[in-house]
Amino acid sequence: MRLLALLIVLLWSSSSYATTFITLCYEDKNIPPFFLGSGFEVPSHRPGATIEILRGLESKVKNVRFNFVRKPWRRCLNDIQKNKVDAVVASYRSERASFLNFPKNAQGDVDESLAISMLGTCLVGQQGLGQDVANNNYPISLAVPRGYAVLHALHQDLYRVIQTDSQDDAYQLVLKGLVDGALGLCQVYNEQVSGFPYSDVLEPIFPPIDISYGYLALSKAFLLQSPDVAQTLWQELGVMPLHEYYLDYVNNPVNHKIPRY
Incomplete structure (x- = not known):
């Protein structure tokens, strides 16, 4: 026993x-x-x-x-x-x-x-995109990687979405002037950041269009x-x-x- x-x-x-x-x-x-x-x-x-x-x-x-x-x-x-x-x-x-x-x-x-994670996503583009947004110059063409949940936060009447294979592909289209903007990390919890590639030539448009968890x-x-x-x-x-x-x-x-x- x-x-x-x-x-x-x-x-x-x-x-x-x-x-x-x-x-x-x-x-x-x-x-x-x-x-x-x-x-x-x-x-x-x-x-x-x-x-x-x-x-x-x-x-x-x-x-x-x-x-x-x-x-x-x-x-x-x-x-x-x-x-x-x-x-x-x-x-x-x-x-x-x-x-x-x-x-x-x-x-x-x-x-x-x-x-x-709790992160904010902003429109990201070259100089002038912020003025277009302020003046309601829609629709804005956006390059966004396929399958990203943030796509569901975009109003279809405001944005013309071009889906890409990767995030870098999306930014390349912006840099070449083929689309108006892309989406980028601009807020980490309550901190505003420029947490996206090519921020030396691209800028975020605040406030975020989406806060994702x-x-x-x-x-x-x-x-x-x-x-x-x-x-x-x-x-x-x-x-x-x-x-x-x-x-x-x-x-x-x-x-x-x-x-x-």
Whole structure:
């Protein structure tokens, strides 16, 4: 009996300290300050603010380890819908709720206080775009990467959207004068920034046209299997100084094109 009791204690102890591995899929394009680098490789140094936050989360939530994989964004969404990966970082949209789990408050609404980011997006363009906006010279032609949630915040009667394969492609169209503007990071929580490429020649138009919240969104299968881990991860994100990570990448660009502000 003593041997049986010892085995039960050992099994319980080992299960209590078992590591939960979370496969998180994120975009294979360079999208500073969130993700740096392109392709399938996850940079070991300065991988992007979002990845650094998740690595910091590992140190706060014991026995949790993230495995990062990079794919085109639509493939990430397809894989998590099929429970091939456990997590993505995504904004909330009602159509995503059928296959993604977001942190919720007591009322059952998505809890913005547990977001992994709160960032403002502005129109970004060459000199003169601000005057066009002030004078209501619409429609304005915008280059925007495919699949970005901010597209849903744009009024179709005000903007003529040209979708591109990447953020840099969008900025190249602006620089060549082929479109009026693009979209860029202009606010990190309550701080105004110029957190977008080519800010030495392009300028943001305030106020932001969209304030977006990004969430650590989990698959249906993961939440079913590890509900306590999910809640712990979300709660820890709610108390981390997340804005410091993003501001660090805006203030201290290394091998990418985000300037100081």
